Amino acid sequence: MHELSIAYEINSIIDQYVKAEQKKFIKSVRIKIGKLQNILPDSLIFCFETISASGNSPGPKLEIEQVPITVECNKCGSVSEIEGFAFNCINCGDTDIKVITGNELFVKEIELFEEEKNEV
């Protein structure tokens, strides 16, 4: 259940931006997760929403972009997306390959909104 640890880390990163941007609030957070990271998106969303909610107010929405595993063959040079976790070149079958995508785990962007001033 490392999704909870991951959720805390995301919260800690975005918190820094709320403090820096006075009177602005985070509406949504977009993150990228590679399939090699073993993270369940639904679990991560549940954990993040649970720790970032304040009282009855929901916290920011977490939007997850999953990145497939793509590899480049060191023998024939072809780039392919692999299904499952069979780490060989789809073109020539060689196992001498380099992982290009699939290890991502980062916060890509945050969407901020400014609190409206209530005129008296």
Place this chain on the structure above:
Amino acid sequence: MSLVTIERKILEKNDAIAAEIREVLRSKKIFSFNMLSSPGSGKTSLVEKAIEQLKNRIGIAVITGDVQTDLDAQRLNRLEVSVAQIVTNGGCHLEAGLVRDALNSLNMNGIQLLIIENVGNLVCPAGYDLGEDTKVVVLSTTEGDDKPLKYPAMFRNASVLIINKIDLLPYVNCSVEKIRSNALSINPHLKIFETSCTIGAGIGNWCGWIESKIYS
């Protein structure tokens, strides 16, 4: 409404601490590995065997992680090496900050080998860099030969696979050849050892590998 691009690694704090640990260990010429497996595969027994064989020639320290108890540290303390126990209180993996604190509690004078025995779990610890030189994954024959396919990230991230409890092969439905082919389909560069802590099979090869990695 505004969109702010931040592009920050989620585990940046963990990775920064891991980089510090790696630098410290390398400056002191201490080889380290992170031992990972599901619960009950025999990690602690393999560590005990390595200590018994190597402690007269190599200075050894062990950091051992457990969800709830210090039973592993009690076992290893009997072998008179430096041992630090991390109890995660339910946490399913070790993080670099925990390892740094444990390292600070150990006397590292004369240490040439640091073994980090992770919490038994084949999923969560895979993504956490602890500052080790390499990852060693242990799989016992009682777990079945399809484990590498079920937990590919762990086998992909490791450089060594120990197939343990080979003395039980006559009694379980498990093929070492299938473990090998499944693991190598995930990670063709894996170095593989077959061991049994009960009958001592393969322990010499496993310890020989450790010794070959010690800084001269």
